[in-house]
Amino acid sequence: MEKLPLTEPVLLILLSLAAEPRHGYSILKDVDQMSGGRVVLSTGTLYGALRRLLEEGWIERLEQKDASRGKQAYRLTARGRGNLHSEVGRLKQLVRLGSLRIATREY
């Protein structure tokens, strides 16, 4: 079960799907690019996370008639988008607080 706060790989997977529906390979490449090569997921990690997110109803499989089994695309559901929004809000608040505290200490 996915709980807030999210782990970094799960957050990056959700962010990757926030822009557009993607299939597994595209998600891996996007996560790699977004994190600047810091987070490189294996297929095992990716599909474990996708399975949990599917089960929780945060993402769904995009029904494509012409897609092969290896090219299944996933997209964010309204629930997943809401949870992602909450998590990004939490992180924003944390960054704002962190920046404020660091600034106070420096001056």
Add this chain to the structure above:
Amino acid sequence: MLAIYKHLLRLYPATHRRHFGEEMLAVFQELQADSTRIGASRQLRFYLRESGGLVIGALAEHWRQFLKRRLSVRNEFRFPKMTWVLMTIILAGVVMAIAKGEAISVSVPPMSPALPPIHPAHGLLSNWGLSFLIMYVIGVTIGGVVFFVRRSVGINASGEKF
């Protein structure tokens, strides 16, 4: 490496393989094609990451399914809410009947002299009846224990694991 990947994929539970097996293999093939363009050390890191990810992922899936199965078995043995309500009503009825009986026995004086003890031949249960009842209770208890143990280890009535 593809053959090793396919072998490692078999470590996953069947349901996970059915849902994601082909996809995982297809994504791995694409990543492998990419890895031919990078250096040997990065290629080695890629293979190690994939192998490790599969083994850890498979273990996590088995653990998740084990927990899920245990939870479903526990739920089967849980009484529905209505049972608790009915049991409470019945218990309240029994307590009230006992209390009423005691009140009557106190208020009404004994009308007849005390009865002699009941002879075993005229009792509610004969020796054969009592033996049958004991055997029945033992049988039901053993049957229940065997059923519970089989469910706990994940074996259904036909002896197949699920």
